[in-house]
Amino acid sequence: MMRFATLIKNPADWMKGAGPHSEIVMTSRVRLARNLRGFPFPGFSQERQRVDLLEQVRPVVEQLPEMRDGYSEDYTDLSKIRKQVLVERHLVSREHAARSSGCAVVVDRKQSISIMINEEDHFRIQGIRPGLNLHSAYELVDRVDTELESGLPFAFDPKLGYLTACPTNLGTGMRASVMLHLPALVLTEQINPVIKAVGKIGLAVRGLYGEGTEALGNLFQISNQHTLGEAEPEIIAQIEKVIEGVVRSEQNARAKLKEDHRTMLQDQVGRAYAILRYAHVLSSKEALNLLSMLRLGADLDLVGNCDRSLIDMMLLEIQPAHLQLNAARELSPDERDSMRAEITRARLQSINGPGSFPTSQSTPGGPPSAPNDE
Amino acid sequence: MKCDVCENEASVFLTQIINGQMTTVNLCESCSKAKGVTEETGFGLAEAFLTPSLRSVDSMEVVCNACGFTASQLKKIGRMGCPECYHSFREGLDGLLRNMHKGTRHVGKRPASVGGNAPQLLPRQPTSVVRGETSTPPPPPLPVPVPAQPSDVSKLRADLDLAVKEERYEDAAKLKAEIERLQPKAPSK
Secondary structure, three states, X not given: OOOHHHHHHOOOHHHHOOOOOOOOEEEEEEEEEEOEOOOOOHHHOOHHHHHHHHHHHHXXXXXXXXXXXXXXXXXXXXXXXXXXXXXXXXXXXXXXHOOOOOOEEEEOOOOOEEEEEOOOOOEEEEEXXXXXXXXXXXXXXXXXXXXXXXXXXXXXXXXXXXXXXXXXXXXOOEEEEEEEXXXXXXXXXXXXXXXXXXXXXXEEEXXXXXXXXXXXXXXXXXXXXXXXXXXXXXXXXXXXXXXXXHHHHHHHHXXXXXXXXHXXXXXXXXXXXXXXXXXXXXXXXXXXXXXXXXXXXXXXXXXXXXXXXXXXXXXXXXXHHHHHHHHOOOOOHXXXXXHHHHHHHHHHOOOOOHHHOOOOOOOOOOOOOOOOOO | OEOOOOOOEOOEEEEEEEOOEEEEEEEOHHHHHHOOOOOOOOOOOHHHHOOHHHOOHHHHHHEOOOOOOEHHHHHHHOOOOOOOHHHHOOOOHHHHHHHHOOOOOOXXXXXXXXXXXXXXXXXXXXXXXXXXOOOOOOOOOOOOOOOXXXXXXXXXXXXXXXXXXXXXXXXXXXXXXXXXXXXXXXXXX
16 A cells, blocks of 8 residues: 555646646546445434444555555544645545544545545545546446455435435435636626525535535635535536536626736736745735746746646645645744745746746737727 | 313313324313424424323334434434335335425335345445334335344343333434443444
8 A cells, every 4th residue: 555655755646637627627526325225324424333344444445446456544543734635636625534443545646536434424535637627527336346245235216316424415315516716707796696606506605615615716625515416427418508608708807808908917916926926925825826827828828838737736825735745844934934935936847937928029028908908 | 171180170272193093182281381382383292292102013113213303303303313214204205205295105216236136345234224123014115124133232122112102212322222232332234
């Protein structure tokens, strides 16, 4: 099995790879909730029972062909910072990271599949893919689920489907969610009607780290709320259809910004670059919002040689637990803010500023301005 | 009309349909406050102050036979105690699910083993999952084996049922623990 350091050193498949609409859709994730018949749910069981269950099922999970040479760790052997790093990488949930004895996580080599044991349910099987690709994420977890059920007696009722701790997950036990970067809809103030429309169809919109989190860095998660009464492919097809609509709105908003508000756009991207390139103190919130602008600039070819995956990597590196893991010690918030700026300064050295916008006719040293500005 | 609890004039009238039967509770101002009628919502509202004599036979369902989870816990945290709870608390479940989901019937993936014998990998059964002891047979989808019982255990079980019926949940918990102590092993299938 793989060591924690090895797991974290390598970027996940979804961070490197590009998928459909990668410029707007960061990731597609699908998770299945499963429970064992005859055992109380983790939230209503004794520690001893959770440990017993973990001891019995962990080898089964580790022996899955998908988990070959993967990473598997008992939470009692995992520091707070390391658990938080897994949360920041979307490999485990915040709720699961808060638990300890009787809990474990198993992750495949490519970090595309993670299985949480004793979360709210006995099993949470998650698949993650880059871009808009819920189908492929579902195929990952469906296969793993089928393999697991051949060895484990999952709690299933012919009428109610897979039985879960919370009735909101009953039936398919499936939550499909898509992470979207929507800076143009936010800048053009069209985001609220979009969120409202998505909510009306019965989908949930959340911030970066799930339930109750703020939409920092113009990042939004859209997921299904209904799990009973519809089959998995139907649910996925519906979300993908909705997301395609949101993607089109964002594309239109970006085109409009470029057309009608070019100066404002260049100003925002330029300021974001300048602060990330030269600041010495950066809060998490400020850095996320600036990186969002830089990513938009890169997508619209306003930043010269900027590779999107470099920005996406930075989005992870600047998060609190990643900073502390890098420093190999706990850091105070002030220390984190200065360490964060150190990272963005270093990474941006290799990127030409937005001043070198190719069609710019600005005189050397003068402020950048586009030819068809006025 | 008099209050069902004290002798004062009733001013709060609560009507609820439970198991297809209409039940009405009449309360005076102070009793309704004491029972928290104005604060509570949800499917088990009348449950809170129906006296045992007014209850239907289904009052047995208040506690899950498999794990000991109670209806009030369910109401409080909105989650079940174990898979068997979905059977124990099936009354009112459809209404709850209708508000939550697209339908009340699962139409998605099914384990290959459904219908046949599910794989039995786990040699040890958890000690706290006590087999059901109900007047009604366990439902087919979630079979909970009923073991042969020594007579003292049956006596404890009868007491447990009574305690549940009379809503003495602390006593019920103690009795359940005692039964578990006497009969720690659930029979493996």
